[in-house]
Every structure is written in C-alpha cells, then in structure tokens.
Amino acid sequence: MASIIDIKEECALQVRNFDFTYKGAPAPSLKKVTMPIAKNSVTALIGPSGCGKTTLLRSFNRMHDLYPGNKYEGEIEFEGRNILDPKEDLIHLRTKIGMIFQKPTAFPMSIFDNVAYGMRLQGIKNKTELNDRVEKALQDAALWKEVSDRLKNDANGLSGGQQQRLCIARAIAVEPEVLLFDEPTSALDPISTQGIEKLVIELKERVSIIIVTHNMQQAARVSDYTGFMYLGDLIELGHTEELFVTPKEKLTQEYITGKFG
Amino acid sequence: MTATQKRIIINKLALAFSTLSAVIALAFLFWILGVLVMKGVDALSWNIFIFEGSPPGYAESGLKHALVGQLILVGLATLIGVPLGIMAGTYLSEYGKNSKLAHTIRDISDIMMSAPSIVIGAFVYAVIVMPMGHFSAWAGAIALAIIMIPVILRTTDDMLQLVPGTLREAAFALGAPKYKVIIDIVYRGAKAGILTGVLLGIARVGGETAPLLFTSFNDNFFTTDLNEAMPSLTVTMFNYAISPYDDWQQLGWAAAFILSMFILGLNIVGRLILLAGKRK
Ligand SMILES: Nc1ncnc2c1ncn2[C@@H]1O[C@H](COP(=O)(O)OP(=O)(O)OP(=O)(O)O)[C@@H](O)[C@H]1O
Numbered sequence: 001m002a003s004i005i006d007i008k009e010e011c012a013l014q015v016r017n018f019d020f021t022y023k024g025a026p027a028p029s030l031k032k033v034t035m036p037i038a039k040n041s042v043t044a045l046i047g048p049s050g051c052g053k054t055t056l057l058r059s060f061n062r063m064h065d066l067y068p069g070n071k072y073e074g075e076i077e078f079e080g081r082n083i084l085d086p087k088e089d090l091i092h093l094r095t096k097i098g099m100i101f102q103k104p105t106a107f108p109m110s111i112f113d114n115v116a117y118g119m120r121l122q123g124i125k126n127k128t129e130l131n132d133r134v135e136k137a138l139q140d141a142a143l144w145k146e147v148s149d150r151l152k153n154d155a156n157g158l159s160g161g162q163q164q165r166l167c168i169a170r171a172i173a174v175e176p177e178v179l180l181f182d183e184p185t186s187a188l189d190p191i192s193t194q195g196i197e198k199l200v201i202e203l204k205e206r207v208s209i210i211i212v213t214h215n216m217q218q219a220a221r222v223s224d225y226t227g228f229m230y231l232g233d234l235i236e237l238g239h240t241e242e243l244f245v246t247p248k249e250k251l252t253q254e255y256i257t258g259k260f261g
Numbered sequence: 262m263t264a265t266q267k268r269i270i271i272n273k274l275a276l277a278f279s280t281l282s283a284v285i286a287l288a289f290l291f292w293i294l295g296v297l298v299m300k301g302v303d304a305l306s307w308n309i310f311i312f313e314g315s316p317p318g319y320a321e322s323g324l325k326h327a328l329v330g331q332l333i334l335v336g337l338a339t340l341i342g343v344p345l346g347i348m349a350g351t352y353l354s355e356y357g358k359n360s361k362l363a364h365t366i367r368d369i370s371d372i373m374m375s376a377p378s379i380v381i382g383a384f385v386y387a388v389i390v391m392p393m394g395h396f397s398a399w400a401g402a403i404a405l406a407i408i409m410i411p412v413i414l415r416t417t418d419d420m421l422q423l424v425p426g427t428l429r430e431a432a433f434a435l436g437a438p439k440y441k442v443i444i445d446i447v448y449r450g451a452k453a454g455i456l457t458g459v460l461l462g463i464a465r466v467g468g469e470t471a472p473l474l475f476t477s478f479n480d481n482f483f484t485t486d487l488n489e490a491m492p493s494l495t496v497t498m499f500n501y502a503i504s505p506y507d508d509w510q511q512l513g514w515a516a517a518f519i520l521s522m523f524i525l526g527l528n529i530v531g532r533l534i535l536l537a538g539k540r541k
C-alpha cells in the first residue's frame with residue numbers, strides 16, 4: 001500500500017488515480033498514481049531506472065501527445081481544471097508548465113534569441129520589453145554576468161552548464177507556474193551541478209518545481225517533498241527529511257539504503 | 262606457406278589492386294578535365310558571351326543564347342523543384358515519419374532518382390509538349406524539376422531527421438505550435454544540409470541533355486520567351502559537337518568547359534557548406 005502524505009499547503013498540481021499507457025504497451029507504465037504537488041516548493045521524484053519518473057513528469061505538460069497513441073486515464077488538476085481533458089489547450093498549458101531536459105537543448109540561434117523565443121511566441125514584439133525580460137531571465141538563471149557582452153553569439157558556443165542555465169532562463173522568461181526538470185544535471189560537471197541546484201532552490205519562490213533525479217543526495221539537498229516510485233507505482237510521498245530518515249514503506253527503506261536500484 | 266604468410270600476401274595484393282583501381286579512376290577524371298580545359302580555354306573568347314548563334318563560318322557567333330537559355334531553364338526548374346522538394350521532404354521527416362505512406366513515397370522517390378532522364382523527357386513531351394502543340398522552356402524546366410525533386414526531397418528528409426528530437430521537444434515545451442517548431446528550429450538546425458541538397462540538385466540537372474531534347478528543344482537564337490523552344494548549353498553543345506564545322510565544334514568545346522566548371526563549382530560549394538556545417 002502506498003503511503004502518500006497529506007499536504008496541508010496549497011497545491012500547484014493534484015494527480016488523482018492517474019494511469020498512463022504508452023502506445024502498443026501491454027500494461028500501463030503508471031498505475032493509479034495519486035500525488036499532490038505543493039505550491040512554491042520542490043518535489044523530487046526518485047526510483048530505479050524504468051519506474052516511470054520521466055513518464056509521470058512528461059504527463060504534466062502533455063509531452064506524450066507529441067507521439068500519437070499514448071493513453072491517459074484519471075486526472076491531473078491544475079488551476080482548477082483537469083489538464084488531461086482532450087479539449088485542454090496544450091500551447092497555453094505548456095507556457096504555464098515549463099520543462100528542462102536532461103541534455104541542454106540550446107536552439108541553433110543567438111543567446112538572446114534563445115531566451116526571447118518563448119516570449120516572441122506569445123506575440124511580444126516590443127524591443128525594450130524583450131530586452132528587459134531577457135536580461136531579467138538571464139539574471140535569475142545566474143547567467144547574465146557570463147553572457148551579457150555576447151548576447152548576439154551563437155548559443156551553442158556556451159559550455160554545457162551554461163547551456164543548461166540558458167534553458168532555465170528561456171523557460172522562466174515566459175513566467176510559468178510550474179517547472180519540470182528531468183535529471184537536469186546528469187550531463188554536467190560537479191560545479192555546474194551545484195549552480196543548477198542553487199538555482200532550483202531560489203526559483204521555488206516563484207514557481208513550483210518537480211525534479212526527477214537519480215541522485216539521492218541531490219533530492220535531499222534541493223527538495224521539500226520526495227516521491228519514491230517503483231514499477232509504475234508511487235510507493236511513498238513525504239517530507240524529504242522524513243522520507244530519507246524514517247521511510248514508512250519497506251521498499252523505500254530498501255531503495256534509499258542501496259539494497260536495489 | 263603458413264596461414265599467416267598467405268594472409269599477408271592476400272592483404273598486400275588487395276591493397277595494391279584497390280590502390281591501382283583508385284589511381285586509374287582518378288587518372289580518367291583528370292584526363293577528362295585536362296582535355297576539357299585545354300580545348301575549352303582555347304575556344305573561350307569574349308565573343309562567346311556577346312553573340313548568339315549564327316550559321317557556320319561567321320566570325321560573330323557565340324553562346325549567349327545558350328548561356329542565358331541554360332540559366333533560365335535551370336533557374337525555372339529550381340523555382341519549381343526546390344519548394345516542392347523541400348516541402349515533400351518536410352512532410353516525410355516531420356509528419357509522415359515511419360508511416361506506410363511515407364515509406365512508399367521514399368521508395369518511389371528513390372526509383373525516380375534512378376529513372377533514365379530521357380524517360381522523364383518523354384513523359385513531359387507526352388503530357389505538356391503534345392497538348393500545347395510546341396516545344397517550350399516551361400516543358401524543359403518542368404522536366405528538369407521532376408529530376409531535381411527526388412534529390413532535394415531525399416536530402417531534406419535526411420537532414421531534417423538529423424536534427425535531434427529533444428530540440429523539437431524543447432520548442433514544443435515552450436508552447437510553440439508545430440509549424441513554428443519546423444520553421445524556427447528544425448529548418449534552422451538543418452539549413453546547411455538543405456542548402457547542400459539544393460545545390461547538388463541543381464548540379465544534378467545542370468548537365469542534363471536528354472530530357473531537354475524533346476521538351477525545350479533548342480534554338481540557335483537568343484530568346485527569353487518561356488512559351489517557345491529555348492536553347493540550352495547542353496543541347497547546343499550536342500548539336501555543335503556533331504556538326505562537321507570547325508568553328509561550331511570550337512563553340513561546343515567552350516560550352517562543355519563552361520558547363521563543367523559551373524557544375525563542378527556547385528558540387529564543391531555544396532560540399533564545403535556541408536563540411537562547415539558539420540564542423541560547428
Ligand atoms: N516511448 C515509450 N514507449 C513504450 N514504453 C516506454 C516508452 N518510454 C518509456 N517506456 C517504458 O515505460 C516505463 C517507464 O519509463 P520511464 O522512462 O518513465 O522511466 P524512468 O523512471 O524515467 O527511468 P530512468 O531513470 O532510466 O530515466 C519503462 O518500463 C519504459 O520501458
């Protein structure tokens with residue numbers, strides 16, 4: 001039986017009885033997941049490879065819809081509506097729920113254009129507004145100092161860690177409510193990783209964050225809540241310290257003590 | 262002889278044989294280029310660019326008609342073939358993907374790429390020249406475009422597929438609609454490859470003679486009328502080369518030289534762009 005903490009604060013997202021099945025798969029990859037995501041906090045998702053962390057994360061911005069034939073069942077509530085509704089406006093949803101990928105995804109354009117991309121999609125053309133918001137986003141992503149004198153340069157000239165912060169700047173420039181991170185530091189060196197972790201903690205003042213990580217120390221460092229997943233089930237969701245120190249489920253205990261995974 | 266000794270000898274023989282083959286193949290290439298340059302440069306003069314065709318024996322004869330005609334034909338074919346080829350390649354890579362229809366289109370396109378170009382000329386003759394009742398630049402350009410499309414379609418399809426899927430996903434994740442993702446991200450990421458495909462496509466049709474023989478036909482005089490027969494470097498070269506007149510044969514060599522340089526240039530530029538794109 002799963003042990004899911006009852007979150008008293010306001011929630012950014014509420015997952016209820018959520019099943020997800022990939023196209024052609026014989027069985028669902030996520031089974032009856034019920035999970036509150038607290039607002040303005042960091043929720044980490046941990047669990048062994050293949051347990052469904054990425055699958056769950058990509059459900060929040062309906063990324064699975066890019067590939068036909070996948071099936072959602074149940075409910076994910078966001079801003080008072082079920083975003084799994086087929087009538088959900090996905091373009092609007094994705095401006096509200098941003099995503100940072102495992103490998104940096106700098107677009108083949110200048111640093112400035114990368115950060116401005118999402119704003120331009122929303123029809124913002126005013127030069128001063130764009131300039132201001134690009135600067136602010138880069139500052140918030142702790143990248144401004146390093147790139148302020150070469151905004152017109154190709155973004156692919158940046159280092160991996162810088163590119164990842166550029167992607168964060170690009171995502172926060174459109175002022176989303178939620179940010180999804182899928183192992184954002186697994187391709188980065190320790191110093192860059194530290195930078196990203198610091199950012200994640202700072203950003204929660206403004207956005208609610210869900211972060212998938214393979215690194216339990218990372219989950220312990222950055223998150224307020226941690227969910228442990230196993231074979232498509234959410235086994236336990238709790239306050240991070242509690243989950244790591246006094247896990248309620250035997251499986252969680254075994255996983256965090258390194259018995260498997 | 263031990264097995265090892267035997268293997269070493271076979272190795273050496275294979276190496277010697279393949280090196281020799283490469284040298285022979287390259288020797289022919291340079292021989293052809295050498296003859297072309299010697300004969301062609303000899304035949305070059307300003308008159309070639311100033312005067313149009315004239316009966317044999319006249320001093321004031323040139324290739325202006327064929328040069329301009331060639332540019333018009335290839336230019337028109339490019340205007341028709343490039344957008345169609347790029348759009349079809351985009352469909353395959355971004356929409357059709359691994360569907361049955363997409364694979365069928367890819368197969369048909371590959372077959373078209375190896376179809377003898379004279380067959381395509383015959384096809385255009387049947388569906389355009391015959392109903393119109395006369396040869397025309399349009400017919401020639403359409404024949405060339407049909408030959409060009411599979412080349413551009415294939416390279417576009419391949420080059421777009423090289424753009425990592427995560428880049429597309431990242432753009433979708435920012436709320437980009439699909440057409441924006443294709444134009445802003447995918448095309449931008451693949452632009453060197455697409456441009457190379459276009460240049461190679463143009464180079465592919467630039468030297469075609471057979472499909473023009475019964476579409477745009479030929480003319481010994483300067484014209485820009487797209488509804489009339491139009492001279493081309495290739496057909497002009499063919500006519501002049503098989504003529505018994507010495508001055509026409511000279512013009513034929515000049516045409517061959519200019520055409521080869523044009524196509525060689527396109528190929529080199531195309532490959533350089535691809536290399537530069539890869540190095541980034
Ligand atoms: N595109 C897909 N089609 C079919 N099945 C898939 C697809 N992607 C993932 N799966 C399956 O869904 C399950 C969950 O995969 P998921 O990628 O969510 O795991 P994960 O927890 O993120 O693993 P990792 O830690 O290795 O990233 C796995 O069994 C996987 O094989």
Ligand SMILES: [Mg+2]
Pocket residue numbers: 053054055212
């Ligand atoms: Mg994953």
